[in-house]
Amino acid sequence: MIAAMCSRCGRLHDGDGDWNVAITDGEITGSLCPACQTPEEHIAATINEATLDYATDANGRVVTAPKGTTSSLRVHAIPQHVHLAVDGQTLEMTPAQARALCRELARAAQVADRLRGVHGHG
Numbered sequence: 001m002i003a004a005m006c007s008r009c010g011r012l013h014d015g016d017g018d019w020n021v022a023i024t025d026g027e028i029t030g031s032l033c034p035a036c037q038t039p040e041e042h043i044a045a046t047i048n049e050a051t052l053d054y055a056t057d058a059n060g061r062v063v064t065a066p067k068g069t070t071s072s073l074r075v076h077a078i079p080q081h082v083h084l085a086v087d088g089q090t091l092e093m094t095p096a097q098a099r100a101l102c103r104e105l106a107r108a109a110q111v112a113d114r115l116r117g118v119h120g121h122g
Ligand SMILES: [Zn+2]
Pocket: 006, 007, 008, 009, 010, 011, 032, 033, 034, 035, 036
């Protein structure tokens, strides 16, 4: 589920590349094409993608549920730091550490998706 056009450059979504979806309070507020994402935004999105299940509730709002047993997870990325809050415990990482974590999470998510026969979120 991806909005039709990049919020920054207006490029139409053509299904190409790794688009990010911005979700605020359950509403899709925009999307970013691969060219417009900062590395940090890409990291945050990848971590979210790898660790959250996305679904739509009865009102069409996007709801996220952590995969596995974690009860809450938030990722916030700014240029120098990535904050990863799991169950109220905040971890602060450098982008390099976050990238390494990302690769592990992406790999784990791929394995999980393969096992479930589910692929991606659009
Ligand atoms: Zn763009």
